[in-house]
Amino acid sequence: MIIAIGQMSDLSFVDDGGPRLDERGLLVFDADRQATTSPDVFASGEVVTGPGAAVNAIASGKRAAVAIARYLGVAAAELPDPDPIGELPKRLREGYVKPAPRRRMPARDSKERIEDFQEVELGFAEVDARCEASRCLLCGSGARYSQLKCVSCLTCVRVCPYGAPWADKDGLGGIDPAACQACGICYTQCPAKAIDLEVRSEEQVLAEIEEKLAGGGELEIGCWYPQSRVAPDAAAVLLPCTARVSVLMLLRALEAGAEKVYVAVCSDDDDGHFKHGHRQTQAAVAEARAALEDIEMDPDAIELVVVGEKKCLQGKGAPEK
Ligand code: SF4
Ligand code: SF4
Structure with missing residues (x-):
């Protein structure tokens, strides 16, 4: 393992006969195989590229891991090159997404x-x-769309506050990754489960809920921006915005043994991280409570608690529908 951290790499361990260095003091390597000039030494990050962005070093580390696995004869999934995200559309830059x-x-x-x-x-x-x-733009960590599962209901086109999903005249569509702000509203609404999120998918959150409730007790689902917890003694599952809370998450928490589920939500007048996020949270809680009533369970097992203080200081504005 070659560790490249900070502004300079300590390559004092490279002795005669080891990996070669170029005239800039970087390891000579083959970018296709992440291999240095020594057959069993692989490298990644700034020790081969020179100073750059952390995200590039991380991607390079993943490629090196795949190259090492292949070298050792271990099966490793190919890493697809990510689709380019593109620039934030002008219509969103001018008023919809506030600078922080x-x-x-x-x-x-x-x-x-x-x-x-x-x-x-x-x-x-x-x-x-x-x-x-919270100033992170969450580039590329938003909605992922599956045309195979999509039933062309256009719900996502209707509910997205940022106009990211689109559909052609045949009802086939997609989601513009440059416009998607990763609020998660579409994936909680999609009836065909054709949308999930790149980061903190519903499956991951459900697994975390089950893990946190392994010993029973209460659960609080809230957002990960500054706020006081509404149930400090409850296990917590934190999301970028409670707009991402789905009915399935709430019911799964009860199924997993939660005695009570609290959902912390911004007040209506709070300019939250995603402007219409609180409405989505309210709708999900109302639907889950109605489902409990339908099966003659106590709807108060799920409680929406409004957090009065302004807790999210980024505030991504969105156009009024
Ligand atoms: S909400 Fe889901 S099923 Fe409906 S159009 Fe969007 S992706 Fe397709
Ligand atoms: S609703 Fe939110 S997560 Fe879905 S496409 Fe729009 S911005 Fe992205």
Whole structure:
């Protein structure tokens, strides 16, 4: 394993007869096989490419893992090249997706700093760190569409606040990854389960719910942006936005033994991460409670708790329908 971290790689271990270095001090390697000039040494990341983006180093590490598996004769799935995402469409840039300014890192006063060599930056408080993380655009982590399962009902086209799903005159369609903001509203509504999310798919969340409830008890489903928990003693499953809560998740939690399921939701006037997210959450909870009533179970086993304080500071605006 070659570890490439920070701005320079420590290649002092490369002795004579080991992997060769080029004139820039990077490992000479074959990009197709992620192989260095030594037959049993593979490399990835900045130690072969020079400085670049972390995401490229991560992708390169995955390719190296596949190359190593193949070298060892272990079956490894091919990594498909991801489809290009493209630029955020102009109509979304101009008003629909709000810019989220960077938070200023707290730092020691300059008069103090010149006195010593102590750390200058003081670090974020948890709330600030979470807000910074929430500025992530979630590029490419949104909706994944299956034409095979799609029944062309156009529900996704109707419910998406960002106009990302499309359909042609024959009812065949897709989702524009550049426009998709990963709110998850479409996948909770698709009657054919033809949509899932690239990151935190419904299947993954269901598995997490079951795992968290292995010992019984209560469950809180909330969003992962700064907020106070509504049921601090309950096990928690956190999502980028509670717009992603599906009826299936709520019912599965009860099936898995939850004594009570709390769903924390923004108040109606809160400019949440995804503007219409709270409406979607309310609808999912109402539907799950109605399903409980239908089978003569107590609907209060699922409770929607409105979080009054403004908790999501990014606030992705969306056009009014
Ligand atoms: S909601 Fe689902 S089934 Fe309906 S058009 Fe969209 S992807 Fe197809
Ligand atoms: S509803 Fe949300 S997740 Fe679905 S396509 Fe639109 S932006 Fe993407």
